[in-house]
Amino acid sequence: MSLRVGYLGPPGTYSHQAALQQFSKLETKREVSYLPQKSIAACFKSVNDGTIDYALVPFENSSNGQVVFTYDLFKEWFMNGGELKPKFKIISEQFVPIHHNLITYSDCIEKITKIYSHPQVWTQCREFLADLDVEKQDTSSTSKAVEILVQLNDHTTAAIASATASDVYNVPILQNNIEDNSNNTTRFLCLGHNPLSSSTTEEPNMHLVTFSIKENQQPGSLCDILAEFKSHGLNLASITTRPSSIPWQYVFFVEVWDGPGLYEVLENIKDLVTEVAVVGSFNRKLK
Amino acid sequence: MSLRVGYLGPPGTYSHQAALQQFSKLETKREVSYLPQKSIAACFKSVNDGTIDYALVPFENSSNGQVVFTYDLFKEWFMNGGELKPKFKIISEQFVPIHHNLITYSDCIEKITKIYSHPQVWTQCREFLADLDVEKQDTSSTSKAVEILVQLNDHTTAAIASATASDVYNVPILQNNIEDNSNNTTRFLCLGHNPLSSSTTEEPNMHLVTFSIKENQQPGSLCDILAEFKSHGLNLASITTRPSSIPWQYVFFVEVWDGPGLYEVLENIKDLVTEVAVVGSFNRKLK
Numbered sequence: 001m002s003l004r005v006g007y008l009g010p011p012g013t014y015s016h017q018a019a020l021q022q023f024s025k026l027e028t029k030r031e032v033s034y035l036p037q038k039s040i041a042a043c044f045k046s047v048n049d050g051t052i053d054y055a056l057v058p059f060e061n062s063s064n065g066q067v068v069f070t071y072d073l074f075k076e077w078f079m080n081g082g083e084l085k086p087k088f089k090i091i092s093e094q095f096v097p098i099h100h101n102l103i104t105y106s107d108c109i110e111k112i113t114k115i116y117s118h119p120q121v122w123t124q125c126r127e128f129l130a131d132l133d134v135e136k137q138d139t140s141s142t143s144k145a146v147e148i149l150v151q152l153n154d155h156t157t158a159a160i161a162s163a164t165a166s167d168v169y170n171v172p173i174l175q176n177n178i179e180d181n182s183n184n185t186t187r188f189l190c191l192g193h194n195p196l197s198s199s200t201t202e203e204p205n206m207h208l209v210t211f212s213i214k215e216n217q218q219p220g221s222l223c224d225i226l227a228e229f230k231s232h233g234l235n236l237a238s239i240t241t242r243p244s245s246i247p248w249q250y251v252f253f254v255e256v257w258d259g260p261g262l263y264e265v266l267e268n269i270k271d272l273v274t275e276v277a278v279v280g281s282f283n284r285k286l287k
Numbered sequence: 288m289s290l291r292v293g294y295l296g297p298p299g300t301y302s303h304q305a306a307l308q309q310f311s312k313l314e315t316k317r318e319v320s321y322l323p324q325k326s327i328a329a330c331f332k333s334v335n336d337g338t339i340d341y342a343l344v345p346f347e348n349s350s351n352g353q354v355v356f357t358y359d360l361f362k363e364w365f366m367n368g369g370e371l372k373p374k375f376k377i378i379s380e381q382f383v384p385i386h387h388n389l390i391t392y393s394d395c396i397e398k399i400t401k402i403y404s405h406p407q408v409w410t411q412c413r414e415f416l417a418d419l420d421v422e423k424q425d426t427s428s429t430s431k432a433v434e435i436l437v438q439l440n441d442h443t444t445a446a447i448a449s450a451t452a453s454d455v456y457n458v459p460i461l462q463n464n465i466e467d468n469s470n471n472t473t474r475f476l477c478l479g480h481n482p483l484s485s486s487t488t489e490e491p492n493m494h495l496v497t498f499s500i501k502e503n504q505q506p507g508s509l510c511d512i513l514a515e516f517k518s519h520g521l522n523l524a525s526i527t528t529r530p531s532s533i534p535w536q537y538v539f540f541v542e543v544w545d546g547p548g549l550y551e552v553l554e555n556i557k558d559l560v561t562e563v564a565v566v567g568s569f570n571r572k573l574k
Contacts, residue, residue, distance in 0.1 A: 062534040062535060068352060220522075223513035223514050226509060227510050230510045238528070240527065
């Protein structure tokens with residue numbers, strides 16, 4: 001049976017690109033089926049119930065920060081008193097450069113009168129669009145924009161989308177890398193039940209830990225938790241918060257570099273937190 | 288001259304409601320003019336150059352978390368090596384309960400075939416909408432939806448928006464509080480050059496501090512900063528991060544309860560940070 005890999009659809013999204021990046025070089029004899037999912041929540045659910053083996057979900061963008069939907073799903077699955085009992089964890093990460101492309105059947109930019117894309121793209125391609133006198137039409141995803149081009153099949157419209165969308169729908173790229181910031185990168189996480197066979201030779205060097213602090217008006221409750229990590233020589237790579245179910249209280253997410261003391265730290269902070277969970281362990285990829 | 292108070296427009300938004308909440312009970316002889324601004328960035332710019340005296344900007348929602356546009360504007364104004372030299376600071380906060388209302392000229396819900404609102408509203412009124420067989424039409428703001436109703440002037444359309452929007456456009460509320468979560472609240476901050484005269488009798492008890500940590504692969508760099516706050520008995524109310532201009536590095540925002548040692552702490556952490564700024568000091572309002 002082929003390996004079933006889910007991603008936030010439709011085909012041609014940057015999530016699809018992340019899935020291809022993760023699995024196309026996999027040294028395994030198994031075939032890979034890439035299966036678009038309707039939402040990030042569906043990615044979590046399908047990987048948990050085994051409908052798919054792995055799922056790629058967006059987690060953080062270098063310019064825009066947290067993908068809050070994904071953080072909130074980790075919160076729901078891992079921090080609700082263990083009600084959902086997740087069978088999956090994070091097993092890998094992928095950094096995907098976000099390069100936007102002008103995709104069209106037209107051979108000449110002057111013929112284009114209308115461009116379709118996701119609303120976020122307009123602010124990411126401000127310099128390119130400033131010189132054009134075209135109508136901008138919002139779509140639900142960048143790859144949906146290319147799908148619309150296929151239906152229209154004319155030379156006056158274009159889409160702005162990923163190179164993968166151009167491949168998937170077989171519509172040419174007229175101009176590539178039209179984004180203002182060529183360093184814009186999104187980090188995706190791969191969810192699954194088991195480590196990938198290709199990575200079993202490497203020990204994971206990063207852990208994502210989530211916790212909520214005990215209600216405590218004393219100064220230094222977060223400091224005391226972080227001091228435990230420090231005293232075991234464990235360095236944090238990131239720290240961030242999301243609202244908890246209690247208004248104006250927070251769930252914390254920290255990424256911690258691996259070291260011998262992690263599980264001792266988690267034991268030591270038990271009195272300071274209401275809940276704590278390791279969402280996953282994975283190798284830090286090159287950025 | 289009247290007091291000029293800006294807010295994220297158009298009239299009738301929850302930002303408008305925050306402005307009314309902040310200034311309608313002001314014990315001053317001065318008249319207040321409420322001036323809609325085109326964007327949150329325009330609120331910052333207008334208050335800085337003195338076109339308006341105060342501006343209300345959304346900062347955090349109890350369910351959805353950070354309003355990232357506002358955080359990023361604080362980052363731009365206060366954390367770019369002091370290039371922009373802001374003349375304003377945060378001088379107050381307002382908690383605004385988010386209650387959605389079905390606003391329509393119709394006297395009967397069964398006649399309604401189409402509802403206009405901001406896309407976020409659909410997920411916030413899921414239970415109410417589940418029972419209705421209507422077409423949903425996205426608008427750029429909830430109050431824009433009511434403005435459209437006025438133009439249409441018929442009995443088959445409705446908008447979902449704030450009570451302030453119903454007042455501003457004089458269209459009746461057919462059903463109020465149709466949101467799923469009646470505790471959903473947005474916190475707004477008031478920006479200005481000077482404290483409000485009404486609040487001068489009270490000492491501010493909350494400070495918003497922003498800093499970026501020196502590039503440091505040693506464990507415990509954040510811990511060392513928080514330890515300074517702790518050793519001076521200063522409790523944090525919140526901590527959160529946004530991406531800095533360097534990919535995968537972060538700018539921190541902490542809210543700190545007032546205490547005698549704050550400026551000593553800021554002096555002591557100078558060697559641990561590349562930049563640090565107090566964005567403002569204000570009274571914690573009742574939630």
